[in-house]
Amino acid sequence: MRTLSALTLIAGSSVVSALQPMPTWSNGAVLQSTDDGGEAASVYGHGCTPSTTVTVVIDGKTQTTKANPTGSFIIKVPHSSGGPFKAQLSCDGTTNSLNELYFGDVFICSGQSNMVYPLQGVDNSTILIKESDNYGYMRLFQVPTLTGIFPEPVKRSKPVDTFPDVIQQQLQWKTVNSTNIPDFSAVCYLSALQVSKSRTGTRPIGLIQSAMGGTPVEGWCTTEGLERCSVGTDQPIPQQSGGLINNGSAASGDFTWNFPGTLYNQMMSPLVGTTVRSFMWYQGEANMNEGYHLTRLNYGCLFRSMIEGWRSAWGQVTGTNVDIPFNFVQLHSCDRDNNGQCFSDFCNYGDIRMAEDDVRRFLKNTGMAVSYDQGHSGIHSPHKAPLGVRLGGQILKSAYAAGNNPDGPLVQSACVSQLPTKTANGYVAEVTIKLSNNDNLRLQPTEECEQLSPDCCTGKAAGLNGVALGLGQMATGVVWTGDNWFDSAIRIEDGNLILSANVGTDSKTPTVPIWEVRYAHGAFPSCALVNNNSVPIRPFGRLAVSPLCQLSDEL
Numbered sequence: 051m052r053t054l055s056a057l058t059l060i061a062g063s064s065v066v067s068a069l070q071p072m073p074t075w076s077n078g079a080v081l082q083s084t085d086d087g088g089e090a091a092s093v094y095g096h097g098c099t100p101s102t103t104v105t106v107v108i109d110g111k112t113q114t115t116k117a118n119p120t121g122s123f124i125i126k127v128p129h130s131s132g133g134p135f136k137a138q139l140s141c142d143g144t145t146n147s148l149n150e151l152y153f154g155d156v157f158i159c160s161g162q163s164n165m166v167y168p169l170q171g172v173d174n175s176t177i178l179i180k181e182s183d184n185y186g187y188m189r190l191f192q193v194p195t196l197t198g199i200f201p202e203p204v205k206r207s208k209p210v211d212t213f214p215d216v217i218q219q220q221l222q223w224k225t226v227n228s229t230n231i232p233d234f235s236a237v238c239y240l241s242a243l244q245v246s247k248s249r250t251g252t253r254p255i256g257l258i259q260s261a262m263g264g265t266p267v268e269g270w271c272t273t274e275g276l277e278r279c280s281v282g283t284d285q286p287i288p289q290q291s292g293g294l295i296n297n298g299s300a301a302s303g304d305f306t307w308n309f310p311g312t313l314y315n316q317m318m319s320p321l322v323g324t325t326v327r328s329f330m331w332y333q334g335e336a337n338m339n340e341g342y343h344l345t346r347l348n349y350g351c352l353f354r355s356m357i358e359g360w361r362s363a364w365g366q367v368t369g370t371n372v373d374i375p376f377n378f379v380q381l382h383s384c385d386r387d388n389n390g391q392c393f394s395d396f397c398n399y400g401d402i403r404m405a406e407d408d409v410r411r412f413l414k415n416t417g418m419a420v421s422y423d424q425g426h427s428g429i430h431s432p433h434k435a436p437l438g439v440r441l442g443g444q445i446l447k448s449a450y451a452a453g454n455n456p457d458g459p460l461v462q463s464a465c466v467s468q469l470p471t472k473t474a475n476g477y478v479a480e481v482t483i484k485l486s487n488n489d490n491l492r493l494q495p496t497e498e499c500e501q502l503s504p505d506c507c508t509g510k511a512a513g514l515n516g517v518a519l520g521l522g523q524m525a526t527g528v529v530w531t532g533d534n535w536f537d538s539a540i541r542i543e544d545g546n547l548i549l550s551a552n553v554g555t556d557s558k559t560p561t562v563p564i565w566e567v568r569y570a571h572g573a574f575p576s577c578a579l580v581n582n583n584s585v586p587i588r589p590f591g592r593l594a595v596s597p598l599c600q601l602s603d604e605l
Contacts, residue, residue: 069144070097073213073320076148078223080189080256082325083131083153086249086450090128091153092368094323096121096211098141108151109135117141122211124323124367129153131253152189154254155245156326157445159238160270160318161333163263163430164379169239170232172434178240179228185243187252188226190234193217193260193317209272209319209363223256235259237332237379240438245445249452258324260317266336267344267352269313272363275355276310279348318360323367328449329360330441331378334406335429338381338398346591350405357413375449377417379437380406380588383425383496383574400571404591417444420458422570423496423578423586433497440585458585459485459547464567464595467548470560476552477559478514481524481538481567481595483547490582491542493517499576507577514550516541521575522549524595525566538567540579547579547587566592 072094081091093106098117105114106125117123123141133152138145159165169175169182194217212218224230231239234257242255268281337344344352357376365372381402403422410418419440424433443456461483468480485491495506507517516539523535538549549567553559570578570589578586 068097069095069139069141069146070212071095071139071146072323073218073221074191074223074256074258074324075139075146076222077150078152078189078225079148079150079191080133080152080154080156080223080254081127081129082156082327083253084128085131085155085253086452088155088327089325089368089370090126091325092124092323093127093139094122094124094367095139096123098123102141104139104141106137106139108137126368131155133254152254152256154187154256155242155250156256156258156324157238157242157328157330158258158260158321158324158326159235159330160259160261161331161378162261162265162336164335164382165235165237165259165261165330165332166263167236167430167434168233169236171430172236172240172432174435175232178435179232182231182239183227185226185246188239188242188246188255188257190224190226190230190239191221191256191258192224192234193258193321194220195262195317209315209322211320213320235261236434237437237441238330240435241330241377241441241445244439244442245450248442249446249450258321258326260321261332262313262317264336265313265333267333267349267356268310270318270333271311271352271356272314272359273311274362275352275359278355279351281310281352314356314359319363322363325368325370326364326374328375328377328445329357330445331376333378334381334402335384338402343398344402344405346401346405346408349402350408353405354409354413357409357416373415375415375417375445376413377419377441377444377448378406379419379421379441382421382431382433382437383423384427384429384431399573400568400589400591403571403589407588407590415448417441417448417456418588419444419456420586420588422575422589423494423580425497425574427498427501431497436584454583455487456583456585457487457588458583459491459579459581459587460487461587461590461593462486464593466564466595466597468550470553470562472560473552475514476555479524479526479551479553479564481549481564482543483549483567483569483593485546485587488545488581491545492580493540493542494578494580494584494586496574496576496578499574514539514552516548516550517577521572521577522547522551522567522569523571524549524551524553524564525568526553526562526564535568540569540577542579564595567595568592 098121100119102117104123115125131154134150137148137151361372446453463484467482470477470479493507499506522538522540526534536551536553538551541548568591571591
């Protein structure tokens with residue numbers, strides 16, 4: 051783990067002769083303000099003579115510190131929002147000056163291609179791009195992908211403190227406007243815009259995009275996080291196509307960034323120490339069936355360890371809050387072969403979504419924006435505007451303790467409300483799923499659901515009262531095996547969700563226990579249960595069923 055007292059340089063020496071400020075120290079920069087309980091901004095860097103005085107002057111106020119034995123330094127600068135301010139950072143007679151510096155809220159946005167997905171590709175992009183000219187108080191900072199830039203030993207080993215010169219020279223802050231915003235991350239921008247409209251007004255916002263398409267969660271983990279999940283840093287991650295062949299050598303091109311931990315080392319580590327209001331994250335597609343397949347437990351371990359690793363790295367460098375809010379988009383729906391099968395046997399969407407929800411439940415200061423109702427025929431859905439509203443709502447909740455409840459209906463308990471009862475079509479059982487946050491419950495077709503069924507939310511199953519599209523399922527068996535899943539019809543009744551399924555025709559069926567239920571677990575659920583927020587219920591994969599209906603805790 052990188053710490054302030056052990057910062058190292060790409061060149062391998064502990065001290066260099068020239069002042070090297072933090073990567074985001076350039077004209078137009080936004081530093082974190084103390085407004086709304088924000089943490090004081092960190093100004094950090096390296097390249098100073100050990101024990102020499104380092105001075106930062108911002109808005110006419112001077113603060114100093116001593117460089118540590120490696121020549122690194124960090125200075126806390128508490129400041130309310132505003133700007134532009136003039137700023138100077140100096141040591142050893144070298145001064146780096148800025149003419150335009152702001153204080154506001156800073157967000158780091160990372161993940162794979164759905165985080166990279168630009169605003170110009172979303173629904174109504176022409177309008178959104180034109181409107182961006184009204185939000186010039188927002189700034190953009192985009193880290194290029196670093197494949198092929200770093201020397202081979204760095205790619206597979208330790209974190210680095212700075213981007214290589216060829217990258218650092220490209221880095222700059224840009225004002226949000228109709229010229230600069232089209233190629234920037236849609237989810238990052240739209241989520242921050244929701245925060246601005248709902249809470250912060252014209253307070254400056256700095257958006258740092260460090261994301262790369264096609265990348266698995268393993269690549270973004272720290273070494274310590276990988277070790278916790280028994281993943282070695284020297285073992286190549288299997289490629290989607292083209293990249294590493296069976297013996298781990300490169301088949302063509304430069305794919306060596308895909309060693310575990312490499313993306314963190316290259317694209318995140320130089321930003322460690324940047325004070326942020328929240329992280330934003332959108333990833334998972336690469337780990338469901340694109341060559342990096344992980345089970346629910348494996349993905350959950352790595353995703354949780356990644357978040358904890360980032361927080362720990364920031365905390366060790368800044369000496370402050372290690373529970374930085376982390377808000378993410380849950381994997382959306384995908385119908386890649388246009389018939390609902392999503393490449394049939396190896397679709398893993400349900401497990402990845404469940405793993406993401408596990409992380410939401412178990413890690414403090416996390417928020418998850420549900421997105422399965424905003425699916426698409428491919429993995430890159432253009433329906434990003436609702437996700438910006440939802441992720442922005444989660445940020446308001448976790449990072450500001452503000453805003454209305456951003457969630458959809460919340461599951462409280464599940465119980466058998468009708469034992470298997472004989473009908474003309476077999477034995478029908480019912481399970482009641484009790485809900486809270488359930489004002490104005492309704493079933494709503496998901497985006498593009500007509501490609502699965504022209505009925506979407508209106509189809510009926512013989513002998514059952516409700517919609518039956520495989521959205522709900524219940525598991526039965528004399529001994530639980532997890533194999534006996536039956537498609538269920540769904541309906542709303544008294545503010546609760548009712549699953550109704552034909553569980554068999556054998557005369558012994560009434561004596562068979564019902565163990566679990568799941569909802570919206572498939573690759574492309576075509577009907578969503580939403581509340582007055584127009585946000586769907588979180589999908590669930592293995593919800594235990596009680597005959598007593600006495601569970602009360604939110605999952």
